Amino acid sequence: xxxxxxxxxxxxxxxxxxxxxxxxxxxxxxxxxxxxxxxxxxxxxxxxxxxxxxxxxxxxxxxxxxxxxxxxxxxxxxxxxxxxxxxxxxxxxxxxxxxxxxxxxxxxxxxxxxxxxxxxxxxxxxxxxxxxxxxxxxxxxxxxxxxxxxxxxxxxxxxxxxxxxxxxxxxxxxxxxxxxxxxxxxxxxxxxxxxxxxxxxxxxxxxxxxxxxxxxxxxxxxxxxxxxxxxxxxxxxxxxxxxxxxxxxxxxxxxxxxxxxxxxxxxxxxxxxxxxxxxxxxxxxxxxxxxxxxxxxxxxxxxxxxxxxxxxxxxxxxxxxx
Numbered sequence: 001x002x003x004x005x006x007x008x009x010x011x012x013x014x015x016x017x018x019x020x021x022x023x024x025x026x027x028x029x030x031x032x033x034x035x036x037x038x039x040x041x042x043x044x045x046x047x048x049x050x051x052x053x054x055x056x057x058x059x060x061x062x063x064x065x066x067x068x069x070x071x072x073x074x075x076x077x078x079x080x081x082x083x084x085x086x087x088x089x090x091x092x093x094x095x096x097x098x099x100x101x102x103x104x105x106x107x108x109x110x111x112x113x114x115x116x117x118x119x120x121x122x123x124x125x126x127x128x129x130x131x132x133x134x135x136x137x138x139x140x141x142x143x144x145x146x147x148x149x150x151x152x153x154x155x156x157x158x159x160x161x162x163x164x165x166x167x168x169x170x171x172x173x174x175x176x177x178x179x180x181x182x183x184x185x186x187x188x189x190x191x192x193x194x195x196x197x198x199x200x201x202x203x204x205x206x207x208x209x210x211x212x213x214x215x216x217x218x219x220x221x222x223x224x225x226x227x228x229x230x231x232x233x234x235x236x237x238x239x240x241x242x243x244x245x246x247x248x249x250x251x252x253x254x255x256x257x258x259x260x261x262x263x264x265x266x267x268x269x270x271x272x273x274x275x276x277x278x279x280x281x282x283x284x285x286x287x288x289x290x291x292x293x294x295x296x297x298x299x300x301x302x303x304x305x306x307x308x309x310x311x312x313x314x315x316x317x318x319x320x321x322x
Contacts, residue, residue: 003316004045004180004226007036008217009278011051011191012234013294014086015058019100020110021151026089028294033093033275035297039230040094041103046212047220048090051213052191053130055082060131060160060311065117072146072254075130075162076194076206083111083190088286090187107185108174108218109124114193114211122165128210147313164210167192171204173223180224214277218284227287232272236293238268246293251308287316 001110014025026191039046056078063073073081087109094107116122126149134142139150139158148160170176170193179186196204214231216252220228233239236246243252253259257279266272278289292306302304303319310317 001212002045004224005228005230006217006221006226007048008231009050010233011053012233015054016216028087029093032294033097036096040098040185040303042322048187049217050100050190051084052082053091055086057131064132075208079191079194079318080111086190087187094185105185108179109187112189112193113171113196114167114216115198116165116167116195118197125164126161126163128161128162128164129159131160133159145213152303162209164212166217167211167219179225189216189220214273215288217275218280221281221286227291229281229292229316232297233293238271242266242271247296248303249303253311257309286312288318290318
């Protein structure tokens with residue numbers, strides 16, 4: 001079996017703001033597929049994941065606007081909605097890039113469910129902000145009508161918050177594994193997967209929660225025995241604020257990464273999640289984690305930019321695999 005790589009696309013890579021159109025998202029997906037082509041035509045087995053926070057925000061915003069005439073959309077269905085739409089755009093763009101380059105490799109998007117911990121203690125802490133900002137009156141109305149937890153963001157308004165329990169199982173993992181081992185490029189576990197729990201009879205139910213995409217990326221890499229994780233983020237700004245330069249080549253070891261995490265002086269939760277995912281990957285038999293931006297992706301694959309995290313003489317080096 002060939003070595004495997006998990007490519008994780010931050011949600012903002014395709015969607016920058018509420019003003020992003022579908023055509024703009026498709027254009028970014030095409031640019032991404034073109035820049036990742038060296039990986040897609042390599043001997044590596046490939047799984048592509050994507051974040052979906054902005055996309056879920058779109059769905060919830062539309063739902064809020066239409067709430068006087070249509071039903072609300074629950075979060076598990078939002079996850080399925082955004083997985084389908086984003087998976088379609090990514091798989092089509094990758095397929096077209098492969099066809100243009102006369103490659104016969106195939107792509108398969110999979111709507112994926114992730115079982116999250118059902119312990120009540122994880123649902124008591126609601127700290128993940130989702131959906132549009134609301135005025136005070138509308139927020140109170142939604143709290144009473146739907147039982148939402150609401151917090152105020154000074155200067156912006158009020159916003160719904162939900163829990164994010166730990167992921168414990170990817171339901172479709174066996175199917176993903178078989179497709180990956182066959183050489184198929186698989187788009188899976190978008191947004192970390194649709195959040196579900198198992199009832200006492202072992203049956204699945206969707207829940208009003210969100211899944212940590214970065215955690216699932218490292219989990220997926222471990223279960224597929226993937227040696228490499230490549231994370232593509234929207235921009236380098238938040239990493240620069242944390243003292244990490246993505247626009248030029250930067251290499252650190254796993255011990256240096258752990259030292260950065262132990263200082264706990266990184267204000268960006270996105271940066272912390274990304275770095276923790278990389279650390280978890282390396283602690284679980286991973287060889288290399290690479291973090292870069294969409295703009296610099298082509299340079300990163302030449303080892304001319306991006307954050308490269310590995311110990312000296314890694315077993316597998318991404319730059320030598322493509």
